[in-house]
Amino acid sequence: MSRNTDVSDRVAELIEELGVDAVVTDPILIDNYRWDWSRSTATGMPLAVARPGDTAQVQTAVRWAARHRIPIVPRGAGSGLSGGSCAVDGCLLLSLDRMRAVEIDRSTRVAVAEPGALNVDVKLAAAAQGLWYPPDPSSFEICSIGGNVATNAGGLCCVKYGVTTDYVLGLDVVLADGTLVQLGGRRIKDVAGLSLMKLFVGSEGTLGIVTRVILRLIPPKPAASTIVGYFPSVTAAAQAVVEVGTTMRASMMELMDQASINSVEDLRPMGLDRSAGAMLLAQTDAPGSARDEELALMERVFGECGATEVFSTDDPEEGELFCAARRATFPAAERLGDLLLEDVGVPVPLLPRLLGGIEEIAAEHQVAIPTVAHAGDGNSHPIVVYDATDPDSTQRASAAFKAVMALAIALGGTITGEHGVGRLKRDHLADQLGPEVMALTHRIKTALDPDGLLNPGAGI
Amino acid sequence: MSRNTDVSDRVAELIEELGVDAVVTDPILIDNYRWDWSRSTATGMPLAVARPGDTAQVQTAVRWAARHRIPIVPRGAGSGLSGGSCAVDGCLLLSLDRMRAVEIDRSTRVAVAEPGALNVDVKLAAAAQGLWYPPDPSSFEICSIGGNVATNAGGLCCVKYGVTTDYVLGLDVVLADGTLVQLGGRRIKDVAGLSLMKLFVGSEGTLGIVTRVILRLIPPKPAASTIVGYFPSVTAAAQAVVEVGTTMRASMMELMDQASINSVEDLRPMGLDRSAGAMLLAQTDAPGSARDEELALMERVFGECGATEVFSTDDPEEGELFCAARRATFPAAERLGDLLLEDVGVPVPLLPRLLGGIEEIAAEHQVAIPTVAHAGDGNSHPIVVYDATDPDSTQRASAAFKAVMALAIALGGTITGEHGVGRLKRDHLADQLGPEVMALTHRIKTALDPDGLLNPGAGI
Numbered sequence: 001m002s003r004n005t006d007v008s009d010r011v012a013e014l015i016e017e018l019g020v021d022a023v024v025t026d027p028i029l030i031d032n033y034r035w036d037w038s039r040s041t042a043t044g045m046p047l048a049v050a051r052p053g054d055t056a057q058v059q060t061a062v063r064w065a066a067r068h069r070i071p072i073v074p075r076g077a078g079s080g081l082s083g084g085s086c087a088v089d090g091c092l093l094l095s096l097d098r099m100r101a102v103e104i105d106r107s108t109r110v111a112v113a114e115p116g117a118l119n120v121d122v123k124l125a126a127a128a129q130g131l132w133y134p135p136d137p138s139s140f141e142i143c144s145i146g147g148n149v150a151t152n153a154g155g156l157c158c159v160k161y162g163v164t165t166d167y168v169l170g171l172d173v174v175l176a177d178g179t180l181v182q183l184g185g186r187r188i189k190d191v192a193g194l195s196l197m198k199l200f201v202g203s204e205g206t207l208g209i210v211t212r213v214i215l216r217l218i219p220p221k222p223a224a225s226t227i228v229g230y231f232p233s234v235t236a237a238a239q240a241v242v243e244v245g246t247t248m249r250a251s252m253m254e255l256m257d258q259a260s261i262n263s264v265e266d267l268r269p270m271g272l273d274r275s276a277g278a279m280l281l282a283q284t285d286a287p288g289s290a291r292d293e294e295l296a297l298m299e300r301v302f303g304e305c306g307a308t309e310v311f312s313t314d315d316p317e318e319g320e321l322f323c324a325a326r327r328a329t330f331p332a333a334e335r336l337g338d339l340l341l342e343d344v345g346v347p348v349p350l351l352p353r354l355l356g357g358i359e360e361i362a363a364e365h366q367v368a369i370p371t372v373a374h375a376g377d378g379n380s381h382p383i384v385v386y387d388a389t390d391p392d393s394t395q396r397a398s399a400a401f402k403a404v405m406a407l408a409i410a411l412g413g414t415i416t417g418e419h420g421v422g423r424l425k426r427d428h429l430a431d432q433l434g435p436e437v438m439a440l441t442h443r444i445k446t447a448l449d450p451d452g453l454l455n456p457g458a459g460i
Numbered sequence: 461m462s463r464n465t466d467v468s469d470r471v472a473e474l475i476e477e478l479g480v481d482a483v484v485t486d487p488i489l490i491d492n493y494r495w496d497w498s499r500s501t502a503t504g505m506p507l508a509v510a511r512p513g514d515t516a517q518v519q520t521a522v523r524w525a526a527r528h529r530i531p532i533v534p535r536g537a538g539s540g541l542s543g544g545s546c547a548v549d550g551c552l553l554l555s556l557d558r559m560r561a562v563e564i565d566r567s568t569r570v571a572v573a574e575p576g577a578l579n580v581d582v583k584l585a586a587a588a589q590g591l592w593y594p595p596d597p598s599s600f601e602i603c604s605i606g607g608n609v610a611t612n613a614g615g616l617c618c619v620k621y622g623v624t625t626d627y628v629l630g631l632d633v634v635l636a637d638g639t640l641v642q643l644g645g646r647r648i649k650d651v652a653g654l655s656l657m658k659l660f661v662g663s664e665g666t667l668g669i670v671t672r673v674i675l676r677l678i679p680p681k682p683a684a685s686t687i688v689g690y691f692p693s694v695t696a697a698a699q700a701v702v703e704v705g706t707t708m709r710a711s712m713m714e715l716m717d718q719a720s721i722n723s724v725e726d727l728r729p730m731g732l733d734r735s736a737g738a739m740l741l742a743q744t745d746a747p748g749s750a751r752d753e754e755l756a757l758m759e760r761v762f763g764e765c766g767a768t769e770v771f772s773t774d775d776p777e778e779g780e781l782f783c784a785a786r787r788a789t790f791p792a793a794e795r796l797g798d799l800l801l802e803d804v805g806v807p808v809p810l811l812p813r814l815l816g817g818i819e820e821i822a823a824e825h826q827v828a829i830p831t832v833a834h835a836g837d838g839n840s841h842p843i844v845v846y847d848a849t850d851p852d853s854t855q856r857a858s859a860a861f862k863a864v865m866a867l868a869i870a871l872g873g874t875i876t877g878e879h880g881v882g883r884l885k886r887d888h889l890a891d892q893l894g895p896e897v898m899a900l901t902h903r904i905k906t907a908l909d910p911d912g913l914l915n916p917g918a919g920i
Contacts, residue, residue, distance in 0.1 A: 106706070107702065107706070107808075107809040108807045108808060108809050109705065109706070109808070110807075130706075151651060152651045152655070154649055158649070162622075162626070163649060165655070165658070166622070166626060175900070179896055179899075179900075180896065181896045181897050181900055182894070182896075182897070183897065185807075185872055185873075185874075186807040186872055187805045187806060187807050187838055187872070187873050187874055187877070188805070188808065188837045188838055188839075189614055189618070189623060189805050189834075189837045189838070189839045189874070189877035189878055190805060190873075190874040190876075190877060191611060191612045191662045191874075191876050191877060191878055191879070191880055191881075192874045192875050192876050192881055192885075192889055192892050192893065193881065193889055193892075193893050193897065193898075193901055193919075193920055194659060194662070194663055194666075194667075194901050194904060194905075194919075194920060195612070195625070195658050195659055195661060195662045195663070196659075196897065196900060196901065196904070198625070198655050198658035198659065198661075199654065199655055199656075199658065199659045199904075201655060201658075202651045202654070202655045203654055203655070206654075207654075218709065219706070219707055219708055219709060242567065245569065246566070246567070246569070246590075246679070247679055248679055249678065249679060286747055286748075286750075287746055287747065287748065287749075287750030287753075288746075288747065288748040288749035288750040288753070289747075289748035289749050290746075290747030290748040290750065293747075293748070345647045345648070345649050345650060346647060347568045347645075347646040347647050348567075348568060348569070348648065349567040349568050374649075377648045377649045378647055378648055378649070379648070379649045412645055412646055412647070413645075413647050413650075414645075414647055414649070414650040414651075414652045415652050416650075416651050416652050417647070417649035417650060417651060418649055418651055419651070420651055421651075421652055421653065425652075429652055429653055432652050432653075433652065433653050434642070436639055436640065436641045436642075437641050437642070437643065437653065437656065438653075439639075440635070440639075440641055440656060440908075441653055441654050441656065443907045443908065444654060444656070444659075444904065444907060444908075445654075446907065447903045447904060447906065447907035448900075448903065448904075459653075459654075460653055460654060
């Protein structure tokens, strides 16, 4: 029997087990599934895409893959930025895009979501019941909860409200052999047994397939006031971030450098100051009179750190305009060329050194690196712009990409604060973690996925 | 060579490697180390107590134990309530009580603490720099940070500010073979690699020995106003907790039942209403005018839920008097007899059913079960009182202890919300987790501690 016959027999078996509607084999349709937003050209060609409709079908697909030693690449909405859900050759792409139910339990203040539900679906369902799900990646309108769990996604409000793992109360996970485990539940505190649930959050599909998530919700999002400050340099703006953080917790603290301001202004003109070296966009949602006090404090600190212009607004719609501009950074940068997107983080006081260092790296390698940052968390997104058709540009971009990660590690930081390691940063993980932690990681991986079938080549 | 000679040779080897000051062999002195606050009579007799002074000495002790296949029971301040740091026969008791340095990095807003440092040491050191470490077990003046990490300890303010794991940014851990791994660091967001750090939090010494903790600090603790309400029954008080939680986040929401009120009042009279069925003790630390609004909201809800008396105070000292009364519950209960301390948790809306059910269990088994609760989290501490010299009383207490855990599990809850499984609840862990999660737990345990030397019989 030839290899091709062998493969088609196996796919036929999967179709028989899952039903023809749940398996995509047409190469043209498959192509829609084998990329993520990193547009990594290194993506492979799957045997098939499985689109299970429920947990039992996920178990069936995983058991099929385990039986035939076929690698599985799980996938939510494909909005990842590190290649974590890009296909590998000969894999089963396990797309959770059909599993998108969201149920709100108002009295217990939890959302029970399937992994394919979008972040915005959870937010809207919660809001309809007078509750709030805080984590807010810039891509919240298009990214899935399953992907958020896989990467332990952050966002803009996380500087005050925490990241995805802080809201995960329960997970249903299908393990590499098809076993379903149910971890946690609708209780807020639970220390019975190991923190297995937290281990799966951020594991990028390498330890199991999440099929249901119980998320903690909190009382409604308070109204926020917005403050915008323009600074002569990124380091001056970063210094203001450090100073503010010593006395208050802003509910948002975002930084855009000059190149980011200009690329966003090119995409959707709204009168941002193109001449500024950097812009800080911050919010406070403190209640009552405290909001004015916190605004006044930020205005004073911005000024002390050299801001050339500062203004604030209590109007939520005006504030949202600035937030939308900030979230448009990535789409705006896509118009500049091909991109390598960084996600480095450092201890907050070292943010000025990180951002200053990135400017030096850009100059040294003669590449543009527009940068935005969840500055209050020390997490920044330098975007290396290059021309993929030009080998010299590609080589300089790649060198700059590596240099930025090396800088973050040298500053006691991380190569990824919220996007995940995926496939694009995997070669650099050991530089950050060191051999002992890598060895420990592989012991856990081997214990849970002895055949190495779950998202091989990604995450760890 | 007889077994005793063999043992004394091994201990002599340990003394040679660690130095005579770091090894306790006198049985009278050892006795100080082999108990925790559960006073479990099942505690064993260790070969010796090691008191390492630094991480390298911890590695030396662990390697010695690994070489000779000697079990290790790690121990912080011995204030645990579930027998997790009670000795097993022939073990090495690894006491971290000499490693208690605390260093505050003000600009990065972290504390770097050795595991033997007390929770209060971290709080005070942070406060001296204008910062705050929130987690506040009732035992915060006598419990160690290492123990807090081992159990993922909660406390009174955790209903708003989260539990220990939410503040752990970095851990140094000595693994079962003596390898040191450094996980996380001084950065707030980091998703590079698996969430190994979170796996060690709450692992009760079964996966490794924590030798250094990096803890996130936040801006200073805001002033709080306190509200006290007396209710005719625990279920009425619990219902008020549920109602308040739907619209605001109290910074404390504690419940004491009639028996707890009376035992505390016996210990230190302060005029609590002995006739009330239950008391709620809540705080709000919202800033500015919002504090008054939240106080008014709680006062209204308490009244609607049947409170017979409600009063509030903005005076921090008066508020602290009530908090101290609440924290005195356990010492007060110790005067009532021998105790089996529960730590069950349920989804918050089911708290009235849990507390009502506990009253029924007490009546059925003819035991007193005074109960206090971190009610806002759904986490409660029923205290089964009995007479250990009376076999019948002991049998009834044991049956009631099990019945309370079974009730919590039946309500979708947990057998332990913050104290850990330890040795006292270990037989009941599988009832909550089920066979699949237990099997997964053992795969992780075997991967990290193949010889089963780390805290055998505890936690998992």
